[in-house]
Amino acid sequence: MSFKTISVIGLGYIGLPTAAAFASQQKEVVGIDINPHAVETINRGEIHIVEPELDKVVKTAVESGWLRASTTPVAADAYLIAVPTPFKGEHEPDMTFVEAAAKSIAPVLKKGSLVILESTSPVGATEQMADWLAAARPDLTFPQQAGEQADINIAYCPERVLPGQVMVELIKNDRVIGGMTPVCSARASELYNIFLEGECVVTNSRTAEMCKLTENSFRDVNIAFANELSLICADQGINVWELIRLANRHPRVNILQPGPGVGGHCIAVDPWFIVAQNPQQARLIRTAREVNDSKPHWVMNQVKATVADCLAASDKRASDVKIACFGLAFKPNIDDLRESPAMEIAHSIAQWHSGETLVVEPNIHQLPPRLAGQSMLVSLEDAMSQADVLVMLVDHKEFKAIAGDNVRQQYIVDTKGVWR
Numbered sequence: 001m002s003f004k005t006i007s008v009i010g011l012g013y014i015g016l017p018t019a020a021a022f023a024s025q026q027k028e029v030v031g032i033d034i035n036p037h038a039v040e041t042i043n044r045g046e047i048h049i050v051e052p053e054l055d056k057v058v059k060t061a062v063e064s065g066w067l068r069a070s071t072t073p074v075a076a077d078a079y080l081i082a083v084p085t086p087f088k089g090e091h092e093p094d095m096t097f098v099e100a101a102a103k104s105i106a107p108v109l110k111k112g113s114l115v116i117l118e119s120t121s122p123v124g125a126t127e128q129m130a131d132w133l134a135a136a137r138p139d140l141t142f143p144q145q146a147g148e149q150a151d152i153n154i155a156y157c158p159e160r161v162l163p164g165q166v167m168v169e170l171i172k173n174d175r176v177i178g179g180m181t182p183v184c185s186a187r188a189s190e191l192y193n194i195f196l197e198g199e200c201v202v203t204n205s206r207t208a209e210m211c212k213l214t215e216n217s218f219r220d221v222n223i224a225f226a227n228e229l230s231l232i233c234a235d236q237g238i239n240v241w242e243l244i245r246l247a248n249r250h251p252r253v254n255i256l257q258p259g260p261g262v263g264g265h266c267i268a269v270d271p272w273f274i275v276a277q278n279p280q281q282a283r284l285i286r287t288a289r290e291v292n293d294s295k296p297h298w299v300m301n302q303v304k305a306t307v308a309d310c311l312a313a314s315d316k317r318a319s320d321v322k323i324a325c326f327g328l329a330f331k332p333n334i335d336d337l338r339e340s341p342a343m344e345i346a347h348s349i350a351q352w353h354s355g356e357t358l359v360v361e362p363n364i365h366q367l368p369p370r371l372a373g374q375s376m377l378v379s380l381e382d383a384m385s386q387a388d389v390l391v392m393l394v395d396h397k398e399f400k401a402i403a404g405d406n407v408r409q410q411y412i413v414d415t416k417g418v419w420r
């Protein structure tokens with residue numbers, strides 16, 4: 001059966017681009033979100049998040065009538081669930097959004113519907129979702145009960161797009177398809193092939209769930225290695241950037257770059273899902289998380305030591321010293337401050353320092369409430385001319401455009417190797 005109507009539950013950074021991609025292939029798409037502001041904005045043909053090219057695709061899709069948004073679930077041939085999966089308590093996955101989303105579509109499911117979970121989830125989440133649906137709809141059969149003959153097909157298909165390049169990667173990337181049965185996988189592949197140029201790679205739901213967690217844990221562990229090297233090199237008086245450049249000349253070595261820590265809502269979160277389920281075995285993955293999470297604290301100590309050096313070499317009082325932080329986002333050239341280690345460091349500096357803390361972040365127009373009042377958003381030029389101590393936190397292109405030789409300040413903490 002081909003898919004005429006598609007419903008995407010959760011219209012955020014993942015769900016909205018996915019809904020728009022189906023709609024641009026002239027499928028009737030209804031996006032569902034509990035946030036009325038998101039729903040109203042999309043129905044005006046506008047977007048409530050920042051992602052290049054998304055505004056144009058959504059505008060066209062809404063104006064041509066293929067995409068609309070609603071707060072109320074509707075019957076559809078296929079459902080894709082893309083709601084948040086943060087962690088709670090001691091870093092355990094919080095599946096309450098997925099549970100609520102599944103329970104909200106259960107009443108409108110019909111024989112032949114396909115349900116796909118896209119949210120990053122712990123192993124077994126798809127089977128759990130299938131149980132929630134089956135409990136709500138005893139009149140229908142599900143893959144855990146009826147296998148290939150089930151009325152409802154269910155699959156786990158994770159998303160691996162890069163924020164800032166979502167509209168390209170959504171279509172070009174290969175996609176892992178984890179059906180609860182081979183029929184579920186075949187139907188999920190058929191669905192994604194509506195817009196996908198990459199390949200559908202088929203497996204089962206548990207492997208697909210673990211695959212997504214593995215990809216982000218791989219990145220986290222490798223960044224932790226670079227971050228640990230940066231600590232060792234600082235102690236040994238070695239330039240870690242030069243060291244990594246040299247080591248990477250080995251044909252089988254490819255070390256990533258250190259930084260102020262790891263942020264965002266994916267790499268800093270997803271490895272914990274593995275640790276929560278396999279605490280005994282996941283020792284390296286846990287340690288990597290701890291190494292990356294402790295990096296902002298180490299950077300803060302570097303800042304304190306550098307300010308102390310600055311004070312010792314001058315007749316200034318601490319309250320006369322101006323510290324400038326360069327960058328707040330969790331990675332270069334975006335405006336996303338969620339879980340950003342740069343934010344955490346800037347906040348700690350502003351709280352600790354008795355003098356002025358200046359912040360340069362070319363991608364925002366005003367400081368977030370947490371920093372406003374404590375520090376001042378200034379231009380790059382003002383920071384370079386006024387500050388005594390420079391703290392490089394994010395390698396935005398504007399900062400990299402300034403050659404290290406042109407930086408007059410002597411007191412610099414450079415977590416990204418831009419000027420030192």
Ligand SMILES: NC(=O)c1ccc[n+]([C@@H]2O[C@H](COP(=O)([O-])OP(=O)(O)OC[C@H]3O[C@@H](n4cnc5c(N)ncnc54)[C@H](O)[C@@H]3O)[C@@H](O)[C@H]2O)c1
Binds near residue numbers: 101118161
């Ligand atoms: N953003 C990324 O780069 C990225 C990449 C890969 C995977 N993921 C994963 O995709 C999932 C979604 O992430 P996101 O960044 O799009 O989140 P988001 O916060 O941008 O969007 C989620 C949306 O779901 C809505 N929502 C919450 N509960 C709902 C419910 N019961 N019914 C309907 N809507 C509901 C929220 O209002 C919000 O608009 C998460 O599991 C995330 O880990 C995200």
